[in-house]
Amino acid sequence: MKLKMLVLLNSALKRFTLHRMNTQHSKLLSFSLYSTLQPMSAPPQLQELCSIIMSNIGGLDDLALSLNKFKDSLASSLVAQTIEDCKSEAQSRRLLRFFLWSSKNLNCNLEDKDYNYALRVFAEKNDHIAMGILIDDLKKEGRVMDAHTFGLVAETLVKLGKEDEALGIFKNLDKYKCPQDEFTVTAIITALCSKGHAKKAEGVVLHHNDKIAGVMPCIYRSLVYGWSVQRNVKEARKVIQQMKSDGTIPDLSCYNTFLRCLCERNLRHNPSGLVPEALNVMMEMRSYKISLTSISYNILLSCLGRARRVKESCRILETMKTSGCAPDWVSYYLVAKVLFLSGRFGKGRAIVDQMISESLVPNCKFYYSLIGILCGVERVNYALELFELMKRSSLGGYGPVYDVLIPKLCRGGRFEKGRELWDEAIRMGISLQCSKDLLDPSVTEVFKPTRPEKISLLDSSKAKPLKKATTAKRLGKRKNMKKKRKS
CATH class of the missing domain: 1.25.40 (Serine Threonine Protein Phosphatase 5, Tetratricopeptide repeat)
Structure with missing residues (x-):
């Protein structure tokens, strides 16, 4: 029943949000309609191409036939503007067919920046096949892939589970006339760590250490995050130790990432160790003059709530106040939530009143x-x-x-x-x-809601003699039947 009510609340919230978005969209639409009345309007060639691409009638072959009927002059700037205007509404494959048709009709007149722009659009749309086709065309035609495009492509491929493909492109960047410099090395490491491929990211760091000497703090933070995704506390701690040995003091963000890794690990394997081990990390942070924020404590409170550690949650909330770190409304929410879920409704309501007395204004959530x-x-x-x-x-x-x-x-x-x-x-x-x-x-x-009836000890004690009496009656009846048969 609890799950049902939470689902109902979420669906109601989504409907309300959608209603507000529709209202805002209608206002923006009215403004856009007003703007179309301005003297400067879209060129007729652009309007024609957009109408062809965004049409839902026919398949890709029909799209090609319609494009072949386009008689106006085609320029690379027109191609880029058409993709820009259609990318939010048109299907990805229709955009790809249009771009390939444009490159065929313009021969070599499309510039490298047009290919890079189209590749970034398909990366944003998570279209792996379209990305692969354009990447092959880039290599065949000897065009230049810029570093920004590679970063977005690598991020998308890793997100799609194609991390080996992203690494393959990185290793062969010279074939795309893109240098393996500080930017591209950092891009591939960040992309790999975002999905927990920290081991592969460490391999990149090992082979290109000389190119990222100036951005090592950023690289270390990415590695800590990568190991934290896997909840590998041991390896994340090694990275932090390496940072210290290199003379780089971990900052608040790095320690919060490690703290989340530690708490998530203990939540699964050692719930009783949540508070002591987290407090040890916080003590280490203070030793490096890093001021704790409510975010650090909220990481611990969130895991304590999921483990239903009620007393420890309340104790951490009090610790925040005495240590000089003022709780925010999220802190009070996490404690009130675990109190309500554990049946301590009066105390949960008191926590809410306490938050209001602190002049904290939460949001609707x-x-x-x-x-x-x-x-x-x-x-x-x-x-x-x-x-x-x-x-x-x-x-x-x-x-x-x-x-x-x-x-x-x-x-x-x-x-x-x-x-x-x-x-x-x-x-x-x-x-x-x-x-x-x-x-x-x-x-x-x-x-x-119906609850099972509780049977008191008095009732149960009365029930047993009744069973014995019933059994005795049955035995008596059997004896009487035997006597009658003998007689």
Whole structure:
């Protein structure tokens, strides 16, 4: 039931966000329509090409036939502008067919920058096949791949699980007339580490150490992150030790990454070691004059909440205050969340009040999530109290909460309160996604959670003699039947 309510809250939030996006889009559209009234408009050649590419009628062969009917002069600038105008709406393969048609019709008139731009567009669209075709064309025609394009291509290939292909392009950058310099080496290392391929990234560092001497702090941070993705605390610690031996002091970002790695590892394998080992890392940070922030503590609080370590979560929140690191609203949220999930509703509400007394103003997600949790564990009254606090703070964005509370109240038999919230939302001009039929008791099925009946010790003690008595009666009946048969 809890999972169902959380899913319902998330779907309501998504619908509300989509409604706001549509409203903003309509405003932007009206502005764009106004801008088209300006004297300067798109050239007719550009409009014709865009209409052909973005048409959903026919396949790629039909697209080629339509392009062959284009009679105006074609320039490389027109090709680039067409791709720019169509890339957000047109299908990736239609853009590829258009670019290949343009390169064929313009022969060698397309510049290297046009190829690089098109390659970056396909990389942003995660189209592996289109990227491969253009990369092959670059190599065949002896064109230059610039360093920025390579960085984006490498990042996309690693994200698509093609890290060996990205490394292959890097090793053969000379075939693309792109130098293996500080920028490209850093790009491939960062791309590999972003998905946890730290071992391969270390191989690149080993072979190109002389080219990245000036950016080693950045390289070290990437390696720590790469090992942290794998939750490999041992290797991440080795990188930090290497940083210190090279005279580079790890910064706050580097230590937070390592702290997350350590906490995630302990969450799976040693939950009791979460607090002591994390505090040791924080002590090490202080020894290097690194000021702890709420982000560092929130990493620990998040893992403690997932492990349901309630007392330790509350203790860390108090430690933050005494150590001079003021908790933010995320800190209070993480503690309140674990308190609600563990059934400590009064204490969780006290944590929320404490946050408000500190003059911290959370965003809507703070209330969305906690109200969803309270509804999921059948504590609607606490959810209503939180909703009142949300309205007092004048945050706005109440639609998703109404869409969760009204169905929950009505299906719990509280139709009057559901009607009250419905009328309140209508007065505020909020368009609700839930149906008005929920307010009708003849339509809405009331769900009341059933709990297994508890049998007291007194009842169980009475039940046993009854079984014995029943057994004795059965034995007596059998004896009487035997006597009758003998007689």
